Amino acid sequence: MKTGTTNTRYTRTAIALHWLMAVLILGTFGVGLYMHGLHLSPFKLRIYSWHKWAGVTAFLLLLVRLAWRATHRPPALPLSISLWQRQAAHAGHGLLYLLMIAVPLTGWLMSSAKGFQTVYFGVLPIPDLLAKNKELGDQLAAVHEWLNYTMIALVAGHAAAAVKHHLFDHDDVLIRMAPGLGRRLKNEEEQK
């Protein structure tokens, strides 16, 4: 199965970006769920700002990631995986990329529509594309929420699939995206 070891793993940069995004997405999603019901307080204002800054950061990282991916071909999926599963994996990844674009964009738009400009780290104002409009703001909030649940469901499916490949299929789908760990396991395998 292991042909051309250089090609079976993602690049270090791709791995770093993947896990950084994973932490940011889960963290920002969790904060978003939590902050929603808070009573207005200085803490709420701060946590909303942090959530927005994290969202902008995730969006910027995504752009870097897309640029990296466009110039660095990811390793092909093992041929042991059936065609429909490979197609499902590609479709899932594509949808995840779309949602990683759509989620921060709707967050930014809803913030503008609600009359709160997004100012990155409180320093860099991001222009408002929409003027203040309460109804539109509420609609965009619903869209932002719905897209988030869809994204998290996909992330869960994505993670479950990776674990399934590792535990049941015994292929290197999970390992090739594992930070550092991969090389060590691979060495152990080669020693066997």
Added chain:
Amino acid sequence: MKHIRLLGLLVLTVMALPAQATVFNTVQLDKSRLGFTFKEMGVAIKGGFSRFNAQLNFDPAKPTAASAVIDVDLASVDAGSPDANDEVAGKLWFDTKAFPHARFVSSAVHALGGNRYEAIGTLTIKGRSRTIAAPFTYAGQGATARFDGGFTLKRADFAIGEGEWADFSTVANEVQVAFQIQAGQSAARK
């Protein structure tokens, strides 16, 4: 006879003079606005008051004799969001139950050159009074005039935002107040 007629004409002219003088003393509230801007986590938020009353007396021939009294219904605040409006009416901010109004009473008006002036007066919010200076411009257009101006207040001077809000790291101390007042002339002179 001729003298009497001349005298009569003179008296009429003198009597007519004050009536012709342009004095803006009727504020057109529906065409006037009172707004403010403040910063929250570095983000500029716009707000305003939908209900206020203003008495004005501005004679372009004697601008430094002008006077103004402005009464603001603090419960009519728009602080940027429904959440914020509820919060700002509360005890820690305006405490509108105990202090329903903010009031500005002018004490002097200085000419700054051209159409620019400065109103000096006492601003009272939440039982605290401060002297403020509010530069403004005057633009007369026939029977109406517009007065556009503003000033910066420090919310801490008026205990607006106490307790957990007293710290300026989330909501800044400085609040930019801006007014656009349109006034006409009343039919009857005082």
